[in-house]
Amino acid sequence: MDISLNLRHLYAALEIQDCGSLSKAAERAHLSQSALTQAIASLEEKVGAALFLRHATGVEATPAGEAFLARVRRAQRYLKAIESIAPSGGDPRVRRLARLLTHKQLRSLVAVVDAGNYTRAAATLSVSQPTVHRAVRELESLCQLTLFRRAPAGVEPTWQARQMAHQASLFFAEVQQGLTEVMERQDRHTGSISVGALPYSRSRLVPQAVSRLLAEMPDTSVRIIDGPYEEQLHGLLRGQIDVIVGALREPAPSPDTVQELLLSDPLNVVVRSGHWLLEKTRLSANQLQKLEWIAPRKQTPARALFTEFFEREGLTPPERVIECSSLVAIRGLLLESDRAALLPAQQVALDVERGILAVSPFPLKGTTRDIGLTLRRDWQPTKAQSRFLTLLRQLALS
Numbered sequence: 001m002d003i004s005l006n007l008r009h010l011y012a013a014l015e016i017q018d019c020g021s022l023s024k025a026a027e028r029a030h031l032s033q034s035a036l037t038q039a040i041a042s043l044e045e046k047v048g049a050a051l052f053l054r055h056a057t058g059v060e061a062t063p064a065g066e067a068f069l070a071r072v073r074r075a076q077r078y079l080k081a082i083e084s085i086a087p088s089g090g091d092p093r094v095r096r097l098a099r100l101l102t103h104k105q106l107r108s109l110v111a112v113v114d115a116g117n118y119t120r121a122a123a124t125l126s127v128s129q130p131t132v133h134r135a136v137r138e139l140e141s142l143c144q145l146t147l148f149r150r151a152p153a154g155v156e157p158t159w160q161a162r163q164m165a166h167q168a169s170l171f172f173a174e175v176q177q178g179l180t181e182v183m184e185r186q187d188r189h190t191g192s193i194s195v196g197a198l199p200y201s202r203s204r205l206v207p208q209a210v211s212r213l214l215a216e217m218p219d220t221s222v223r224i225i226d227g228p229y230e231e232q233l234h235g236l237l238r239g240q241i242d243v244i245v246g247a248l249r250e251p252a253p254s255p256d257t258v259q260e261l262l263l264s265d266p267l268n269v270v271v272r273s274g275h276w277l278l279e280k281t282r283l284s285a286n287q288l289q290k291l292e293w294i295a296p297r298k299q300t301p302a303r304a305l306f307t308e309f310f311e312r313e314g315l316t317p318p319e320r321v322i323e324c325s326s327l328v329a330i331r332g333l334l335l336e337s338d339r340a341a342l343l344p345a346q347q348v349a350l351d352v353e354r355g356i357l358a359v360s361p362f363p364l365k366g367t368t369r370d371i372g373l374t375l376r377r378d379w380q381p382t383k384a385q386s387r388f389l390t391l392l393r394q395l396a397l398s
Contacts (some may be wrong), residue, residue: 173239198246
């Protein structure tokens with residue numbers, strides 16, 4: 001849900017909350033009292049709730065208003081961060097940039113940075129290309145910056161454009177959290193959750209948690225993203241993903257993230273049912289080295305453990321491997337050959353139960369991975385998101 005909110009109306013609402021008076025807030029916002037009243041009425045209509053109660057001695061925020069404006073206040077930090085990126089020259093507009101930005105400018109900025117092309121950005125926003133181009137030019141004028149340079153396939157964002165788009169994405173995510181909390185209070189909508197699911201969590205942990213969440217909160221909107229870790233981390237840091245579930249990184253991938261351990265799980269040698277390896281009464285490292293392997297992708301914790309196992313045995317890690325992180329593709333490769341894969345037993349439990357795949361009874365020493373949650377450091381979950389995290393923790397213990 002993308003509700004286009006007037007950023008000046010958000011600032012006006014904060015002024016009212018701070019002043020406790022429409023007249024004082026109007027003076028501070030440089031608006032007439034009638035204009036301020038109209039601005040708040042428009043904002044309340046879009047939010048879908050009354051934000052303030054008027055009484056004889058002034059104005060106070062409603063419970064919904066308190067929740068929403070707390071989020072707006074947090075979101076305000078990201079607009080100030082955008083302001084700090086722009087050069088503090090002689091133009092007075094730059095010094096109060098946060099109050100001059102518009103929803104259209106920020107949405108256009110994010111879309112063009114992501115698409116690298118005005119036409120694709122316009123299609124994403126369902127507006128015309130000239131509309132996006134004009135919004136970006138207005139933003140460049142306000143910031144006194146060139147945000148994009150021509151490139152063979154479109155445009156290349158400058159460092160400042162990327163940083164501003166990052167902060168704008170976080171701004172929109174925080175305001176959306178506020179809108180969701182208002183709806184949760186009214187039982188109109190029980191929230192949303194965007195989950196980055198790494199390979200370990202895709203088969204059971206995340207599906208089970210989602211099923212339990214929807215049994216309790218059936219109107220919750222759930223989005224599961226299963227791309228590469230780097231893409232998921234990018235989405236997490238920009239507020240587009242709420243939590244990544246899977247193998248933890250050491251060290252933590254960013255100072256802006258926190259990692260929470262849920263469980264530790266060993267990796268196992270997985271082969272097709274009837275594989276000659278299953279007839280062995282013992283399995284040496286030399287035998288394992290000679291296997292044809294389907295290995296985890298490079299730069300992943302599982303690949304590091306795969307490499308370290310052979311190095312500890314004084315052997316060169318297998319080099320002629322198929323790199324793959326797709327369980328569907330790994331399954332197909334195993335069934336069509338005598339290849340072996342390094343996987344958690346629970347990830348192939350259903351295929352083992354059906355007699356399609358088998359797990360070697362010989363554990364590989366030193367291949368235990370930490371599985372858990374990766375969250376944005378300053379993220380504050382909504383009711384539905386908090387419940388989802390609780391369900392993940394409970395499932396990890398069971």
